[in-house]
Amino acid sequence: MSPAPTASYWNSVARLLGWTAGLLVLVGLLLQEPLWLQALRNAVFDQYQRWQPRQYEDAAVRIVDIDEESLARIGQWPWPRTYMADLVTSASAGGAAALGFDIVFAEPDRSSPLEVARHWDLTVAQRAAFMAMQDHDALFAQAMDGGKVVLGFAIRQAAPQPGGAAAPVPVTAGLVEFGPGAAPHLQPFAAAVAAVPALAAHATGHGALAFLPDSDGVVRRVPLLLRVADRTVPSLVSELLRTALGEKNLLVRSTDEGIQEVRIGEFSIPTTRNGEMWLHYAAASAHRAIPAWKLLAGQVPASELQGRILLVGSSAQGLLDLRFGTQGHLVPGVEVHAQALEQILGKHFLHRPAWARVVEALVLLAGAALACAVALSQRPAVAAAVSAVALVAVAGVSWWLFSLHQMLFDPLTPGIGIACAFLVPSVQRHHMSDKRRRWVSQAFSRYVSPNLVSHIVQNPEELVLGGKRQTCSFIFTDLEGFTALMEAIDPAEAVLLLNRYLDGMIDIAFRHQGTLDRIVGDSIAIMFSAPIAQADHKERAVACALELQRFAAAFAQAQQSTGIRFGHTRIGVHAGEVIVGNFGGETIFDYRALGDPVNTASRLESANALLGTRMCISEAVLGRQPATPAVRRVGQLVFKGKTRPLLVFQPANDGLDHPVDLQAIADYERAYALMAARDPQALAAFERLAQTQGAEPLVRFHLERLRKGEDGDIVTFTAK
Structure with a gap:
């Protein structure tokens, strides 16, 4: 029979389900395409076009450009409609496919004789003369x-004012639809502002003049169809192409998705x-435009x-x-239309397939x-490298699809998801690791010096075998x-x-x-x-x-009581x-010091038992002439196995909290x-000290x- 799942197992399952749910929520949020994400994605696509226009x-x-020079030669805008007639005549004579x-x-030509006769303050004879002239709009x-x-017509979001009549939407193109219908997916508008009926009735086609820039004002797409009130209408681009090709209908294929x-x-x-x-914008080119004045001048x-x-449009600011x-940079609106037509005629299409979001x-x-x-299973460097490779791969595929296949694949949404999926668990793992490290540090510090734990945490290389020479106390x-x-x-x-x-002693040491x-x-x-x-280790x-000595003495006194x-x-120092x-060795970390000074410190501690002292401090710590007068020389000790004596001192009162008798020390x-000095008077001097x-x-x-006949201050130990 299989053992029951442990708490650790269920914790792992809960974490896995939590991360899965988090990923699905992240996918859902990003696929909602908030405005900030759309703006960033558009910026990426714009950069692609800058790299590869x-x-x-x-x-x-060709653009018949009402440019600055044309305005300078012919006069300020608007020009009389007779010039528009001349443009049409010249284009037709030259064999243009469409204009x-x-x-x-939207209004009658105010420079037309009929409009002058209606609105100017003229005599009866003058008004009759103007009325006899041919109307500009008629020409x-x-x-x-x-x-x-x-002819182009404008469209607007707002409906006509109360009492006003909506202009009829001029549509000459037929619409053949394959699928559930395009109308629900088209950008809706309330009304149209069309050419005056005297002109509209003579045009071969009518196209909506509408740009739908993104929130940052950049025109990245041109509509081919729009919805005005309850009618589907073509844009200027699609209607002009249909007219040039002599087609009667526009064919539209749609699905429930759009x-x-x-x-055409x-x-x-x-x-x-x-x-x-x-x-997909191309760079500006002088071959694309014909100045309007040249066409009017027959040049x-x-x-x-x-x-x-x-x-026919204007680049004049x-x-x-x-x-x-x-x-x-700024682009004339007419050039946007021209570039769209260039793409269609060259069959050069940027496209973002419907399945792109799914992929x-x-x-x-x-x-x-x-x-x-x-991020959850590997070292941070490995996790960062794998995530970076994934990000580069997504970006590389996106650029490859754009560069070679003119396909718009969004690298940003997957990239943000990958980055979040790496950063969030990494931060959490770092937090947990830091929390675990603090816990280990605190726990380990109960057994090992906090400064050693801190040093190991900051310098893990110290865990390797080996050592270095260092002067220590x-x-x-x-x-x-x-x-x-x-x-x-x-x-x-x-x-x-x-x-x-031991707790008290170790606490003092730390x-x-x-x-x-x-x-x-x-x-x-x-x-x-x-x-x-x-x-200042000494x-x-x-x-x-x-x-340590003061604590130990107080602790011993408390227990003895x-x-x-x-x-x-x-104590030996x-x-x-x-x-x-x-x-x-290879199996355990044991940070310690090796060398004769360690052994000597241990022997100094042991020497207290023979000397009757509680603390011995060597000259290596205090020097031969200590700066403080509250110590006295114990003697020059020669330990077993040594030949050189070591001058040793004893702190006054063995470090206890008793008043120091400086006279007694002197x-x-x-x-x-x-x-x-091996002075024979030494015995008498110590006899006097013994009395006091x-x-x-x-x-x-x-x-x-x-008294045993020894002299000098050298004390030799025959045992360790």
Whole structure:
């Protein structure tokens, strides 16, 4: 029978379900396409066009440009409609395939004789003379009868004012639909502003003049169909192409998801779901435009007009028909129409297939799942590298599809998903790792010095085997008679008592930023200036040793007052060059110091038992002439196996909180100086000290030596 799932298993399942739900929510949010995401995606597509604009090819499209020079030669706008008639006549004579006006003739020509007769203050004879002249709009209409002319009409969102009549929507093109119908997906408008009926009736076609820029004002798409009130109408681009090709109908294929394509003659144009075609801008070209004044002056050869689709519009800044293009500069509105026609005639289509969002969602899910998985399971560097490769791959595929296949694939939505899927778990994992590291640090610090733990966390390379030479200070402590005490009291009570004692001692060591080298039973070894170098490690060691002694004495006194025979603590302090590092082998981390100074510090602690002192500090720590007068020389000690003596000092009162008798120290030092000089008066001097300081163990120790016939201050130890 299989064992029941553990809590860890269910926690893992819960985390997996949580991350899965999070990824699905992220996909849902991104596929809602908020405005900020659309703006960023459009910026990416714009950059693609800057890197690789459409190459201009001499297509059968020309702009009859009412440019600044034309206005200077002919006069300010609006021109009399007779000039429009001349443009139509010249275009027809040159064999133009069609002529479209990116202009709305919504009112009668005010310069026309009929309008002058109606509105000017004239005499009866003058008014009769003007009424006898031919009307400009009639001349324009008459010219249109002989050519394929498409007039533009404006559309607006607002309905007519109350009492006003909506202009009829002029539609001459037939509409053949395949699918459930295009109307629900088209951009809706309330009304049209068409040409005056006297002109509209003579035009071959009518096309809506409408640009639908994005929120940043950039025109990236041109509509081919629009909905005005309850009618589907063509745009100027689609109507002009239909007229030039001599087609009667526009064919539209749609699905429930939106419009798929618009077909005009042999040209099948992929569209957005709203019936718009994506623009791929080419650089400005002088070959694209014919100045209007030249056409009016008859200076354009017929070869430049034969079979061309002509668009009449203006690039003059004063006429304000300027738009923002994807190249980052202003483009005349008529040029936008011309570029759209160039793309259609060249069968160069940017398209964003209906299935693109589905693929992007799948790429987002797959990439985000991969990024999330590696972020949760691999090292940060590996996870970052894998996520970066995924991001580069998505961006690379997107650029490849645009560059070679003119396909718009959004790299941003999957990229954001992948980035979030990497960053969120990475941040969480970092937080959990940091939390775990703090927990380990806190837990480990109960057993190892906090400064050592901090050093290891910041320098994990220290965990490798090996060491380095470093000058350090050492404190060794030992508890007198604790073995006998453990035999005399309950073992559990003895352990509890020892732990309280060690907690206090270790806390003091850590407070002085010492490193706990080791604990052996009731003995403690403390190291300074490792792993982090401390310039004042000797001063720290002395201060720490004195505080340890005061704590130990107070602790022992407190226990003795309750009847527990808790012994005194002996301390040795020494300094020297050692090798510090990890000497625990391959299986365990054991950071410690090795070298003779460590052994010497241990022997100084042991020497207290023979000398009768509680603390011995070597000259390596204090120097031969200590700066403080509150110490006295113990002697020059020669330990077993050594030949060179080591000058050792004892702090006044062994570091206890008793008043320091500086006179007693001075008397001792005078007697010690006689002894060190091998002066025969040394014995008498110590005899006198014994009378005044008879209870002092160190005085008795030297007095006994002198009485045995020894001289000098060198004390040789025959045992370790």
